[in-house]
Each structure stands twice: as C-alpha cells, then as structure tokens.
Amino acid sequence: MKRFKTALPLLAAGAMLAACSGAGGGGGGATEDAAASYPERPIDYVVAFDAGGESDITARLQQQPLQEALGTEVSISYQPGGGGALAWSELTRTEGDGYTIMGHNLPHIILQPMMREDAGYETEDLKQVYIFQSTPNILAVRADSEYETLDDFIAAAKENPGAISVGGSGDFSANHVGTLLLNDEAGIETTYTPFSGTGAAVPALLGGHVDALMTYTPMIGQLGDQIRVLGIATEEPMEGLEDHPTFVDQGIELVDGAYRGVAVPPETPDAIVDKLAETIAGINEDPEFVEQFKEQAFVVENMGPEEATEFTAERKEVYQDLFERLGLL
Incomplete structure (x- = not known):
C-alpha cells in the first residue's frame, strides 16, 4: 500500500523517463513527433469542482510554471457537479489531443463508479498523467x-x-x-x-x-x-x-487521504502524456514550488503515468475489500 510521504523524492532524469514510458491504454500509434510539436495552442486545465477548493489552489499554483515549461497559455476552467463525476464523465468523451487536461482525485474516481450506477465513467476510462499532490486525513476535535x-x-x-x-x-x-x-x-x-x-x-x-x-x-x-x-x-x-x-x-495503521493529479481523455497519444508527465515532474522539483505546497500543508507526490495507474488499481482493491467487509457492496 502506498503511504503518504513527508519528503520530496528527487527524480533522476532516467528514472522519470522509465516511470513515464508505456503510459498504457493505447495511444493511437503516436510517435515522438507528436510530443515534439506539442503544444501548438493554449491548453485548458479543467478543475472538476468549484473555485476555491484544494484542487483549484493546486491548479493555480501550477498554472504559471506549466505555461513557462510548455511555452503556451494554460487557462483554468471549472466544471463542478456530482462531486467531480460530471467533469470526469465528460472527459471520457473529449478529443484526446492534449489540449484538455483535467484534475482528478482519489478516492473519488474509484468510489464513484464503484458505488454509483450513474457515475457516467469507469475508473480505467481516465488516462492518468500524474499524481502530484496529496492531503492526508486528520481527526480533529474542538x-x-x-x-x-x-x-x-x-x-x-x-x-x-x-x-x-x-x-x-x-x-x-x-x-x-x-x-x-x-x-x-x-x-x-x-x-x-x-x-x-x-x-x-x-x-x-x-x-x-x-x-x-x-x-x-x-x-x-x-x-x-x-x-x-x-x-x-x-x-x-x-x-x-x-x-x-x-x-x-x-498503534492505528491508518494512512489515507485525498490524492490529486491530472488525467486526459483515453485516446490521448502516449507521447503527449509523457511530455506532460515530464513537465509536471520538473515543476515538482522546483524548490519555490515545493515551498508553496508546504505552506498549504500539501504533500508532494511523484507518480508518473504507469505508477499512478498502478497505485489507483491498488487503492481500488483496498476500498473494495473494505466495503465488502462492511457490507456496503
């Protein structure tokens, strides 16, 4: 089981390329040329919730570094509804050209399809780019x-x-x-x-x-x-x-919370997914950016496409086992 970390792992270039290779889910036979020319126009970064929440705060912190690294405008828009389900179901029907990227949250993208027949998407429909942040749960009283x-x-x-x-x-x-x-x-x-x-x-x-x-x-x-x-x-x-x-x-083995990342439509070429993942990985290593995350009590996570997909599958097993034992499934 992946556990919340308290320090930022510095990723060597070779390790990141390995993590980002084989993002999975097809890619339409994309070549390196697809990433070489990308992006050629502005990118829409969709937040699946209202403005002002932690997903929005994270996207706002990433906006300028993404624009500088990708050399294009990155606009942030909002598509709230259904606890994120409205936006994530729409993402599965969006053109996979790399110009629409969307914040996604765990366990939401796991539990919604698991517990709701009307979620409008399956967890595996969302093509993972990166999981970059987490906020651990706390138990608080007055x-x-x-x-x-x-x-x-x-x-x-x-x-x-x-x-x-x-x-x-x-x-x-x-x-x-x-x-x-x-x-x-x-x-x-x-x-x-x-x-x-x-x-x-x-x-x-x-x-x-x-x-x-x-x-x-x-x-x-x-x-x-x-x-x-x-x-x-x-x-x-x-x-x-x-x-x-x-x-x-x-003495209580409780390590859990919300994980946030970026996903793209399922038909997005792997070469574009890899380029986005490498860009986010680089931003996550910037000391000023890390300090901004720390000020928000966010935990920096570094999971590229393959690791993010595997981690999501692992968490799905944990939640399914829990819900079955509790009689909720």
Missing part, C-alpha cells in the same frame, strides 16, 4: 473537547457504539473512507455525518453539532488553536506538523 487523545476518543467510542459523530466532506469521499478505516482499524463504531464541503463541516464542529471532524491537513493551519488534532493519517510525522501525532505512532 480545543475544549473532552477527548484529549486518540485513546480517549477510541475508549469513548467503544463504550458507546455509534454515539460519537464524525463530520466530513461528502459521502464516499476521502473523509468518509478515512472514518470507515478508523472504525475498522480501531474496532469502533462512530456515526459519519456528511457535509457539502469542508466549509460547511468546520462550523458544525466548532458549533458543537458534531463531536469530531475527519478532514485534511490544511485545516491545521487554518483553524489553529480552535481544534485539537488527535491523529494525522501519514506514515511519518509531516514536516512542520511534528507536534501532532500520527495514527501509526499511536
């Missing part, structure tokens, strides 16, 4: 909560099954899955309460309408001393957040 530690929280949940409410952003999202994984790993039962987004979930916690939130690492900086973090779902402490305990350090 600063004045009676739960001072994760052990306190787990003990209370065991004593009163289902009585503790955990809020989060959306159904079958990273927050929802994180709550299910915590329940499974700790042998407890909590009640998950979905909200339309983090913006709605946070007031519910601070107002005492839910006992805890399963949310993302950026909330640590944004909410400051209003919350107490009981656990971060990373394998190792995150740089800058070392004062907050991980679940792993407390």
